[in-house]
Amino acid sequence: METKQVIExxxxxxxxKNENISKEVVEDILNCGRLxxxxxxxQNWYFVVLKNTLKEKVTDLMMEYTKSNDxxxxxxxxxxxxxxxxxxxxxxxxxxRKKDDNWxxxxxxxxxxxxxxxxxxxxxxxxxxxxxxxxxYVADDLAGLLGHEDMExxxxxxxxxxxxxxxxxxxxxLKDIMEWYE
Ligand SMILES: Cc1cc2nc3c(=O)[nH]c(=O)nc-3n(C[C@H](O)[C@H](O)[C@H](O)COP(=O)(O)O)c2cc1C
Numbered sequence: 480m481e482t483k484q485v486i487e488x489x490x491x492x493x494x495x496k497n498e499n500i501s502k503e504v505v506e507d508i509l510n511c512g513r514l515x516x517x518x519x520x521x522q523n524w525y526f527v528v529l530k531n532t533l534k535e536k537v538t539d540l541m542m543e544y545t546k547s548n549d550x551x552x553x554x555x556x557x558x559x560x561x562x563x564x565x566x567x568x569x570x571x572x573x574x575x576r577k578k579d580d581n582w583x584x585x586x587x588x589x590x591x592x593x594x595x596x597x598x599x600x601x602x603x604x605x606x607x608x609x610x611x612x613x614x615x616y617v618a619d620d621l622a623g624l625l626g627h628e629d630m631e632x633x634x635x636x637x638x639x640x641x642x643x644x645x646x647x648x649x650x651x652x653l654k655d656i657m658e659w660y661e
Contacts, residue, residue: 492607495639511600518585561613568637575630607641
């Protein structure tokens with residue numbers, strides 16, 4: 480697909496077919512993330528791919544969190560909804576960053592570029608993706624579970640074959656979000 484077409488076609492996918500996707504396809508998508516620009520070329524991202532049992536453990540932790548912390552967050556519905564998406568999608572990519580307080584903002588921007596590259600490549604390959612932040616409520620549990628306490632969970636991406644294509648969510652008009660001076 481043309482780049483512009485891929486950008487226009489990408490959607491957050493929250494319904495997936497009960498179909499696996501191959502390691503080769505997942506690695507192709509991760510590789511496009513790897514090629515993203517990063518501040519000072521730090522490439523401060525690290526991917527952990529989960530399927531089956533460990534992926535279920537993630538959704539269990541998220542559900543437990545919403546049950547035990549309802550006074551702490553107004554986002555329980557969102558967390559539960561996202562946990563259900565993670566459950567459905569065959570692949571969950573966790574994206575960690577090495578802890579480095581001096582680089583939090585730049586590294587976060589870089590990881591954004593990395594994730595968007597992945598989501599666009601997924602679209603190009605007919606794979607649906609969901610960029611996920613709701614997982615950070617269980618970040619410490621997951622870092623402990625996977626022995627990655629030296630890193631911080633930044634976000635995650637669910638991948639799978641889309642079951643239907645949602646309509647594009649509304650976007651602000653360009654004229655309302657820009658100024659141009661000559
Ligand atoms: C940083 C970031 C975090 C997000 N986290 C979640 C999430 O935890 N759960 C979810 O369902 N969607 C999540 N989304 C998806 C957004 O809701 C979605 O991108 C937005 O509504 C626009 O829809 P679209 O992606 O289909 O264009 C996230 C998107 C971004 C960029």
